[in-house]
Amino acid sequence: MKVLKFGGTSVGSVESIKQVIGILETNIAQGQRVAVVFSAMGGATNRLIEIARMATAGNQEYFELLKAVEERHFATIRGLINVKQQSSTFANVKGLFNELEDILRGVSLIRELTARTLDLIMSFGERLSTTIIAEVLKNKGVNAEYCDARKLIRTNATFGMADVDFDVTNRQILEHFAKTSALQCITGFIASTADGITTTLGRGGSDYTGSIFGSALDADVIEIWTDVDGMMTADPRKVPNAFTIPAISYAEAMELSHFGAKVIYPPSLQPAFAKNIPLKVLNTFNTSFEGTLVSRSANHKEYAITGISSIDDMALVNIQGSGMIGVAGISARLFSTLSENNISVILISQASSEHSICFTIDPRNAERAREVLEKAFEAEMQSGDIDSISIEKNVSIIAIVGEGMRKSSGVSGKLFSVLGKNGINIIATAQGSSELNISVVISKNDLSKALNAIHGVFFLSETRSLNLFIVGVGLIGSTLLEQIRSQSSFLSDEKFLKLNIAGLSNTRKMLLEPGGIPYNRWRDELDEQGVKTSIPAFVQRIIELNLPNSVFVDCTSDKDIVKHYETLLDASISVVTPNKVANSGRYSEYQRLQRTALQRGVKFLYETNVGAGLPIINTIQGLMASGDKFIKIEAILSGTLSYIFNTFGPHVSFANVVREAKAMGYTEPDPRDDLSGTDVARKILILAREVGVPMEPEEVKIAQLLPDNCLHAPTVENFFAELESSNDFFENLLQEAQAQQGVLRYIATLENNQATVQLRVVNAKHPFYNLSGSDNIVSFTTERYKDRPLVVKGPGAGAEVTASGVFADIMSISSYLG
Ligand SMILES: NC(=O)c1ccc[n+]([C@@H]2O[C@H](COP(=O)([O-])OP(=O)(O)OC[C@H]3O[C@@H](n4cnc5c(N)ncnc54)[C@H](O)[C@@H]3O)[C@@H](O)[C@H]2O)c1
Ligand SMILES: N[C@@H](CCO)C(=O)O
Ligand code: NA
Numbered sequence: 001m002k003v004l005k006f007g008g009t010s011v012g013s014v015e016s017i018k019q020v021i022g023i024l025e026t027n028i029a030q031g032q033r034v035a036v037v038f039s040a041m042g043g044a045t046n047r048l049i050e051i052a053r054m055a056t057a058g059n060q061e062y063f064e065l066l067k068a069v070e071e072r073h074f075a076t077i078r079g080l081i082n083v084k085q086q087s088s089t090f091a092n093v094k095g096l097f098n099e100l101e102d103i104l105r106g107v108s109l110i111r112e113l114t115a116r117t118l119d120l121i122m123s124f125g126e127r128l129s130t131t132i133i134a135e136v137l138k139n140k141g142v143n144a145e146y147c148d149a150r151k152l153i154r155t156n157a158t159f160g161m162a163d164v165d166f167d168v169t170n171r172q173i174l175e176h177f178a179k180t181s182a183l184q185c186i187t188g189f190i191a192s193t194a195d196g197i198t199t200t201l202g203r204g205g206s207d208y209t210g211s212i213f214g215s216a217l218d219a220d221v222i223e224i225w226t227d228v229d230g231m232m233t234a235d236p237r238k239v240p241n242a243f244t245i246p247a248i249s250y251a252e253a254m255e256l257s258h259f260g261a262k263v264i265y266p267p268s269l270q271p272a273f274a275k276n277i278p279l280k281v282l283n284t285f286n287t288s289f290e291g292t293l294v295s296r297s298a299n300h301k302e303y304a305i306t307g308i309s310s311i312d313d314m315a316l317v318n319i320q321g322s323g324m325i326g327v328a329g330i331s332a333r334l335f336s337t338l339s340e341n342n343i344s345v346i347l348i349s350q351a352s353s354e355h356s357i358c359f360t361i362d363p364r365n366a367e368r369a370r371e372v373l374e375k376a377f378e379a380e381m382q383s384g385d386i387d388s389i390s391i392e393k394n395v396s397i398i399a400i401v402g403e404g405m406r407k408s409s410g411v412s413g414k415l416f417s418v419l420g421k422n423g424i425n426i427i428a429t430a431q432g433s434s435e436l437n438i439s440v441v442i443s444k445n446d447l448s449k450a451l452n453a454i455h456g457v458f459f460l461s462e463t464r465s466l467n468l469f470i471v472g473v474g475l476i477g478s479t480l481l482e483q484i485r486s487q488s489s490f491l492s493d494e495k496f497l498k499l500n501i502a503g504l505s506n507t508r509k510m511l512l513e514p515g516g517i518p519y520n521r522w523r524d525e526l527d528e529q530g531v532k533t534s535i536p537a538f539v540q541r542i543i544e545l546n547l548p549n550s551v552f553v554d555c556t557s558d559k560d561i562v563k564h565y566e567t568l569l570d571a572s573i574s575v576v577t578p579n580k581v582a583n584s585g586r587y588s589e590y591q592r593l594q595r596t597a598l599q600r601g602v603k604f605l606y607e608t609n610v611g612a613g614l615p616i617i618n619t620i621q622g623l624m625a626s627g628d629k630f631i632k633i634e635a636i637l638s639g640t641l642s643y644i645f646n647t648f649g650p651h652v653s654f655a656n657v658v659r660e661a662k663a664m665g666y667t668e669p670d671p672r673d674d675l676s677g678t679d680v681a682r683k684i685l686i687l688a689r690e691v692g693v694p695m696e697p698e699e700v701k702i703a704q705l706l707p708d709n710c711l712h713a714p715t716v717e718n719f720f721a722e723l724e725s726s727n728d729f730f731e732n733l734l735q736e737a738q739a740q741q742g743v744l745r746y747i748a749t750l751e752n753n754q755a756t757v758q759l760r761v762v763n764a765k766h767p768f769y770n771l772s773g774s775d776n777i778v779s780f781t782t783e784r785y786k787d788r789p790l791v792v793k794g795p796g797a798g799a800e801v802t803a804s805g806v807f808a809d810i811m812s813i814s815s816y817l818g
Pocket of ligand 1: 471472473474475476477505506507508533535555556557558561578579580608609612639665666667668669796797798799802
């Protein structure tokens with residue numbers, strides 16, 4: 001025996017009822033004995049309640065609405081039963097509507113709607129849908145029978161949510177089924193008292209009906225047919241990556257359902273659970289899908305948790321005071337006061353200091369809760385033992401649920417850490433000793449971000465997203481986008497990571513697209529859909545979007561953009577940048593950014609500030625963290641100047657070599673920054689700060705390489721003209737070097753807290769002699785690397801190596817986020 005239950009959407013239209021009939025016919029064809037429970041047509045119960053309320057209020061328009069409900073049912077009959085055989089069904093259904101009309105007329109006359117009458121009115125929903133479907137089945141030659149559950153399910157007289165008397169009910173069901181072999185079409189949701197008064201089983205009660213029949217009949221399985229693909233790991237409307245849970249235990253299903261996963265009505269699991277009858281949640285509109293199996297064992301071993309659920313709107317009440325410490329009975333009084341006032345408490349948390357107790361309730365009860373508590377604790381509040389009762393609205397609860405938590409450590413650590421890394425403040429938390437559920441209370445504003453971030457870390461085989469906001473799509477920015485594009489399938493296949501381009505901006509236009517700007521048409525998309533660039537507005541929007549795992553990537557050399565880093569970091573958004581401006585301004589600014597990132601638990605990464613993709617900053621940070629001390633840094637830090645001195649010779653003009661360096665993508669957006677030594681000075685300054693010297697920019701001593709006329713050229717064009725006219729000057733430098741059998745090297749040094757940058761001639765014995773192309777070289781002398789320095793050498797400028805350094809920083813944020 002199998003008991004099937006079809007929900008409101010499944011019986012909500014002619015088309016969906018055809019699906020239902022198909023499912024039933026398949027079962028019958030397989031020789032399966034089945035009983036089937038139906039809900040009212042989707043939306044009908046709410047409509048009936050509305051009509052009843054209107055009638056009670058004397059609003060005669062209820063009649064129109066009633067006629068519309070009637071017409072909907074008639075249309076269903078016309079759509080499903082052929083004309084010749086419709087009349088008896090019409091007669092039955094019309095009879096039910098006449099009865100309902102009489103009741104409503106009575107209600108509108110006496111202007112009173114009792115819970116008992118409302119139950120009777122609501123019962124028509126299931127009686128109507130079930131009558132029609134039973135007739136449709138008979139019409140198709142199925143030996144089917146309408147079964148009014150009011151004759152079989154016995155309850156007490158708690159209208160609206162009656163308690164089932166299982167002894168009587170089970171007996172009546174068994175007796176009934178012994179008498180008949182016809183397919184029983186059972187009305188869900190409704191029952192009756194010993195006196196035959198109609199009752200209902202509470203919202204979602206049709207599931208309960210299914211479970212009651214299934215357990216009475218010792219069914220092999222109870223199938224709950226609904227309009228979604230089973231129970232999902234999270235609400236798919238909030239978490240697009242949610243997926244169906246193939247198997248779940250009764251206890252887990254219960255926990256998830258309590259917390260808003262509306263797929264199964266929690267009490268309905270109880271009878272099935274008691275008899276260990278498996279329950280299957282299936283989709284009427286996707287019959288081939290496996291759905292979710294609810295049984296005693298959750299053989300869903302892949303993940304540490306089974307699902308995540310949430311309640312969007314909660315109010316958090318906090319009651320605190322020093323007089324509460326060690327005083328027995330405060331919480332007893334607190335919760336009995338709430339219970340006497342019918343205020344249901346969802347989550348409770350008390351710190352072991354006993355200084356405060358907080359709990360969450362429905363926000364609609366918040367003010368009433370305050371009133372009754374202030375009254376109950378009036379004396380304590382007057383004496384100062386309790387200081388205050390505060391209520392915080394706009395909070396949400398998220399619960400992670402799973403039997404797997406019992407066996408694995410680190411689940412709560414993972415939960416708290418992902419929330420922390422996304423800058424989500426946990427206001428309160430609770431874990432039951434069953435270890436089946438860990439709940440956190442957070443601000444409602446963070447709900448979607450939190451759900452997605454939590455889902456991402458716990459369900460690892462699913463693709464996680466890093467949301468990138470990239471400003472500046474010049475050489476480095478566009479190369480980065482290309483590298484991301486060409487690596488995207490590897491990242492999603494092997495690392496389950498999607499780098500989502502959630503925002504882009506150039507100097508003209510900006511575009512925010514939380515769903516992701518396509519990699520291969522970002523240029524067109526930015527051009528066509530972008531709006532006029534405003535960096536403050538861009539930053540503001542990023543913060544408002546509040547997406548999980550957000551990273552701001554600045555690929556400009558702009559001075560104004562860096563002013564927003566602190567705001568971004570403060571909003572728990574990581575920053576990655578090759579732009580050196582932020583780190584080479586005032587020391588206090590550099591320090592503030594470092595501190596903010598640390599406080600907010602996000603990353604501020606700028607490996608490409610020095611030596612492009614070469615691991616220079618990371619090397620220093622590693623040595624510093626492990627306690628090494630820096631004695632001296634000597635370095636060639638300009639890819640541009642390195643290229644120039646490696647290429648300049650008797651047969652090429654100096655200006656042309658600079659032009660080549662620019663064309664190769666080595667120079668700064670303004671090449672004067674390279675030639676004037678500014679770029680190198682910024683880099684040695686940054687290195688000084690990284691090794692712990694609080695240096696200011698003006699303290700770096702720069703020995704000028706350029707003659708004055710070049711140095712003071714007002715425009716880039718003008719600059720090249722001056723370089724042309726100064727060719728002899730550079731020729732002379734070269735000849736002097738050659739006379740000493742050396743080469744020209746622009747060397748930065750940091751020693752004894754002093755930074756200098758100067759042009760030097762080095763001979764073949766010097767480690768900096770053999771360089772080619774845009775090579776940088778950095779030699780670190782430290783306490784541990786004293787006799788022979790640690791040397792990092794390689795191309796230190798250019799689009800590919802710089803973009804890949806930025807990319808590596810982005811990837812390290814992704815691993816940090818887990
Ligand atoms: N080229 C290299 O080898 C290299 C190496 C390391 C670091 N960097 C750094 O990378 C950054 C970018 O260098 P690049 O070579 O790509 O320069 P680029 O001139 O090609 O690109 C910079 C882009 O930023 C845009 N931009 C400037 N201000 C902007 C604003 N306010 N809003 C939006 N867009 C803006 C510009 O229009 C330009 O397209 C610089 O800070 C540079 O110092 C470059
Ligand atoms: N313009 C810089 C780019 C790398 O920071 C250089 O030439 O070294
Ligand atoms: Na680097």
